[in-house]
Amino acid sequence: MAKIRVVVVDDSALIRSLLKEVIDTAGDMVCVATAPDPLIAREYIRELNPDVITLDVEMPKMDGLDFLARLMRLKPTPVLMISSLTEQGSEVALRALELGAVDFIAKPKMNIASKIDEYTDEIREKIRMASKAKVRSLIHDPISPSHTADAVLAKSSRPLLKSEKIIIVGSSTGGTEALKEFLMPMPPDAPAIMIAQHMPESFTKSFANRLNSLCRISVKEAEHGERVLPGHAYIAPGHSHLILGVSGANYVCELSQASPVNRHRPSVDVLFRSAANVAGRNAVGVILTGMGKDGAQGMLEMHQAGSHNFAQDEASCVVFGMPKEAIAVGGVHDIVPLKDMSQRVLAWIAANSSRALRI
Known part of the structure; x- marks a missing residue:
């Protein structure tokens, strides 16, 4: 070779x-x-x-x-x-x-x-x-078997009884630009969005601020205990796992500094598993470009809990690792080009929700 x-x-x-x-x-x-x-x-x-x-x-x-x-x-x-x-x-x-x-x-x-x-x-x-990687023109350490989502978050079969949809997103290599393309078309009344992007902790706040300046929805670095609201996107800080939690009848952000999962903190698997536990069929999963397999098992658990899941297609990925793995384990319903992802997700939510979105 x-x-x-x-x-x-x-x-x-x-x-x-x-x-x-x-x-x-x-x-x-x-x-x-x-x-x-x-x-x-x-x-x-x-x-x-x-x-x-x-x-x-x-x-x-x-x-x-x-x-x-x-x-x-x-x-x-x-x-x-x-x-x-x-x-x-x-x-x-x-x-x-x-x-x-x-x-x-x-x-x-x-x-x-x-x-x-x-x-x-x-x-x-x-x-x-x-x-x-696929580049565009401008116009390892082995994974420890114990470092899985089980080490951070136990499985649950009792999601919160709500009808409010929530979008759960995971990404890694190439994800900064993919997230921008996914979030910019989102309307101000879009469902809440929670994001785990592999990124150092000194970068996530600047990244969130930059997206906030470009998008119609509000984008911010997630804070522990804050309520998850429609029209907002919450990005996991680079030092913590982001977990979808509940307080009364409300979704909330929870942060955990438990050990890295799949060598990452934040881990996509941890966020996806929390969505399976808490939101069940009211979650919509999205896995974007990235290296490795983080998110595959969590997306499968979301699928099993009743969520509808989307993966970015190979042609539009910088690295097709994470979507490929999620597809391979059977966690994905629809494989979609990045340019169409936000509209496809919103269309599915509109067709499966009583809530009309102003796209």
């Missing part, structure tokens, strides 16, 4: 050396070139046609985001951003994803040479994922 060919672009000689070692010792990938700035990288990319590019943001001669934008216009290539992205820089990371980067990794803030081992598996796994 051919190795994944990677070009590393970073102005730090130390980072270039460390990343090259991480890549070259993986066995299934090789660093074919390193470049200290985008202008030199451009020549290597033309000559070598790599499978994946790792890219820093702050570099001499040309900003990493400017280079990314030009690359995606002229030669779309899977790009993994590896940068010193802090909470203040989360807007930069979100902009990189908007421009077409597949994913990002934040460098450790201090002592990177001693901490790189902690990032080795993540870097390799994301390079593998990026090599299989």
